[in-house]
Amino acid sequence: MxxxxxxxxxxxxxxxxxxxxxxxxxxxxxxxxxxxxxxxxxxxxxxxxxxxxxxxxxxxxxxxxxxxxxxxxxxxxxxxxxxxxxxxxxxxxxxxxxxxxxxxxxxxxxxxxxxxxxxxxxxxxxxxxxxxxxxxxxxxxxxxxxxxxxxxxxxxxxxxxxxxxxxxxxxxxxxxxxxxxxNILAKRWEKLVWNVPFNPISVLSRADTSAIMAHPASRELSRSLMEEVCSIAAVAGFPLQPGIVQKNLDYTAAMKPYKTSMLVDFENKRPMEIEAILGNPLRVAESHGLSVPNMRAIYALIQLLETGCRH
Amino acid sequence: MxxxxxxxxxxxxxxxxxxxxxxxxxxxxxxxxxxxxxxxxxxxxxxxxxxxxxxxxxxxxxxxxxxxxxxxxxxxxxxxxxxxxxxxxxxxxxxxxxxxxxxxxxxxxxxxxxxxxxxxxxxxxxxxxxxxxxxxxxxxxxxxxxxxxxxxxxxxxxxxxxxxxxxxxxxxxxxxxxxxxxNILAKRWEKLVWNVPFNPISVLSRADTSAIMAHPASRELSRSLMEEVCSIAAVAGFPLQPGIVQKNLDYTAAMKPYKTSMLVDFENKRPMEIEAILGNPLRVAESHGLSVPNMRAIYALIQLLETGCRH
Structure with missing residues (x-):
């Protein structure tokens, strides 16, 4: 050229x-x-x-x-x-x-x-x-x-x-x-369906994706978080396709064990993309008066964890 | 004697x-x-x-x-x-x-x-x-x-x-x-109001009580968890006195920074009292069809964390 x-x-x-x-x-x-x-x-x-x-x-x-x-x-x-x-x-x-x-x-x-x-x-x-x-x-x-x-x-x-x-x-x-x-923003919400559960859960529990999926309670927590993302995306005007939650769970269960980028960042004491992945969607939920208790709990924990690690 | x-x-x-x-x-x-x-x-x-x-x-x-x-x-x-x-x-x-x-x-x-x-x-x-x-x-x-x-x-x-x-x-x-x-069982529920938030949050975030209270999101998470404990206690027949949540928060804010027993156990790689403090009350909630999303999320995370640490 x-x-x-x-x-x-x-x-x-x-x-x-x-x-x-x-x-x-x-x-x-x-x-x-x-x-x-x-x-x-x-x-x-x-x-x-x-x-x-x-x-x-x-x-x-x-x-x-x-x-x-x-x-x-x-x-x-x-x-x-x-x-x-x-x-x-x-x-x-x-x-x-x-x-x-x-x-x-x-x-x-x-x-x-x-x-x-x-x-x-x-x-x-x-x-x-x-x-x-x-x-x-x-x-x-x-x-x-x-x-x-x-x-x-x-x-x-x-x-x-x-x-x-x-x-x-x-x-x-x-x-x-x-x-x-x-509609690239819809794709962003689609990608969040995976990132919102697996990134922070992996950090809080020091677990890779297969450990998260192998454990019934954390698998269900992942599902709940995915459903919360779908509910925010919907009120934000980006309704995701039905079945996306199960598709993400099945896909992750079939993946090789994977250490998320947020866990890699955490282990290397680098700042984590907490706001991009959790804080910003949470604020969208708030602006629509939507309750997303699992995301809120996870956000509090990972913020607190990062606060401690940065001091 | x-x-x-x-x-x-x-x-x-x-x-x-x-x-x-x-x-x-x-x-x-x-x-x-x-x-x-x-x-x-x-x-x-x-x-x-x-x-x-x-x-x-x-x-x-x-x-x-x-x-x-x-x-x-x-x-x-x-x-x-x-x-x-x-x-x-x-x-x-x-x-x-x-x-x-x-x-x-x-x-x-x-x-x-x-x-x-x-x-x-x-x-x-x-x-x-x-x-x-x-x-x-x-x-x-x-x-x-x-x-x-x-x-x-x-x-x-x-x-x-x-x-x-x-x-x-x-x-x-x-x-x-x-x-x-x-009514000693009511006292047990009363003590859970403190233990349910501070023990697991401290482990998941490696934070002492003053760090948890200093951070707005984790302070609010603590409050939500306390409210969930009160709601379980009430359906279990042990209604706690009104104001107990605020009393516990105020008391903890005024305490010297304290590292919870569960965090001490975790750091020493000893088993944590997860079932006594979270799993059992959660099952009481379930048996009454009561939704306690924050406790459920925290329980999943700490179980998963312990699973990884015990292997």
Whole structure:
């Protein structure tokens, strides 16, 4: 594609951001990577090493920068793949790199982070998305892709855009399945059905998914939490398909034992995506006067646990 | 009192059992102590060392035994102060020492352990009770009394017995406040109002009471759990006094930071009194078709946590 290739700035060069950046680069896009903690190491090395069952490779971005204002080209896309944490002010962070033509792409879990970004950049297109992948950062600049690696995208608040299709085309070119959804927020709620039970239960009980499913009381708690998510999604205007709870339970029971990302974060003393996954949906429930006692209990416990661990 | 003094066998020579045994001994009762893990060490030493703000002393029981059948005298009282765990079959354990005149005294937390014992010994008086004390076993045969040390007793299922009064008199003689309650089971439910929130929340969040109270969401969760206990107590026929929830919250907010016994057990990898404190009241709720979602959620989490820790 050369000089006409879309220019992509990735903000949040963790495992997920780097992996998908590397795939876009393989498909011909021009890449700038914003690195924070890994900046020195990656600059020195000049590239990222990607290990993958689909083949290992070196990903060499056009630019490795420490500050969005250093982005050498007005980017066509800014992909935000930081963790969804209230303490990360994404709008302020990316503002120096946002140009009138820039599409902002949010690849994050949970809900409640699209709206503030859309409000901060009313003149820019916002593409909202999620990833489904098992990938780990094994060292600065070293990423190990373990399993799957799917993307779901859609225009915020809804619709399908040309730019989303362009991005999906690039992903497809390097064998990353990328679905485009007309109603991406409904997909966000759909993903919450899994994340709301398994992420916090795993942290509070130090259990992997198979232990949670093997234990009758925690399996039932997972079901109750999923039903609460469905009830919030419904009042929020995103009714999920009937049977989604059982489908998620069956799918999880059949999975290999899996340690959730929130448990991995907790064990590594990294902040957990508590607000994106629990706090924000809980506030949606509250704003509709909906009672979700299990989510409320879990939220209190995990907040308290994090409070203790951060002090 | 000499040879006419009441003969007391204490089953469960942990910190609580030993402390109150020592006080009865000071008041003139004859004591036999059933020791399990500490048997060798205590036999060798011949006594228990009690450290207490009220004065340190050596407690020298008449008998230190390893098996209830070795009790040298048919006991007037058997005080059961083991932990309230489903895996401890108290009836089978004490049966060899139970004589027709023996009063069985249960000094345990939680609910659901009196009934099976009463059923196992229909011809014996059962005195049900609870202790309120801060006391620690610092080494085999060494007990450190830290704070308070109150007893509440009553005849099971209700009433006041001469034997309970005799025991209360002995406690009073060695400065242990001992209340006798006509409706001791109501007192059990009353104590659960505190134990149901603070014990499991502290374990799941590794927090002491002041951290739980300082955090708005966990303070509200504590309140909800207390309200659920009150609602179960009411349908079970033990309506608690209005205002008990706020009273418990205020009292706990004013307390010095306290690490609950369940958290201490968890940290020391000892089994926790999950069934006595949560499982049994939850089953009472179920039998009345009462919904207690917070207790159910907490029960699932702590069961799952314990499952992982025991494997």
């Amino acid at each position: 050369g000089k006409d290739a879309p220019y992509v700035l990735v903000v949040g060069a963790g495992a997920v951001g780097t992996y998908f950046a590397a795939r876009l680069w393989q498909a011909g896009a021009r890449l700038a990577m914003l690195c924070r903690s890994d900046y020195e190491a990656v600059c020195k090395h000049g590239s990222f090493d990607i290990k993958s069952p689909h083949g290992d490779f070196k990903f060499i971005p056009e630019a490795i920068i420490k500050n969005p204002s250093e982005c050498p080209v007005p980017p066509d896309f800014i992909i935000v793949s930081t963790k969804a944490l209230p303490e990360i002010d994404v709008a302020s962070l990316i503002r120096p790199a946002v140009h009138p033509k820039t599409s902002i792409v949010l690849l994050q879990n949970g809900i409640g982070f699209d709206e503030p970004l859309a409000a901060a950049f009313p003149g820019n297109e916002l593409i909202s998305g999620m990833t489904y992948i098992g990938v780990t950062r094994t060292a600065p600049g070293r990423i190990e892709h373990i399993d799957s690696g799917r993307v779901a995208l859609g225009k915020f608040p809804r619709g399908i855009s040309q730019n989303a299709q362009l991005l999906a085309g690039l992903f497809a070119k390097s064998s990353v399945p990328c679905e485009i959804h007309e | 000499g040879k006419d003094a009441p003969y007391v066998l204490v089953v469960g020579a942990g910190a609580v059992g030993t402390y109150f045994a020592a006080r009865l001994w000071q008041a003139g009762a004859r004591l036999a102590m059933l020791c399990r893990s500490d048997y060798e060490a205590v036999c060798k030493h011949g006594s228990f060392d009690i450290k207490s703000p009220h004065g340190d002393f050596k407690f020298i029981p008449e008998a230190i035994i390893k098996n209830p059948s070795e009790c040298p005298v048919p006991p007037d009282f058997i005080i059961v102060s083991t932990k309230a765990l489903p895996e401890i079959d108290v009836a089978s354990l004490i049966r060899p020492a139970v004589h027709p005149k023996t009063s069985i005294v249960l000094l345990q937390n939680g609910i659901g352990f009196d009934e099976p014992l009463a059923a196992a010994f229909p011809g014996n008086e059962l005195i049900s009770g609870m202790t309120y004390i801060g006391v620690t076993r610092t080494a085999p045969g060494r007990i450190e009394h830290i704070d308070s040390g109150r007893v509440a007793l009553g005849k099971f299922p209700r009433g006041i017995s001469q034997n309970a009064q005799l025991l209360a008199g002995l406690f009073a003689k060695s400065s242990v406040p001992c209340e006798i309650h006509e």
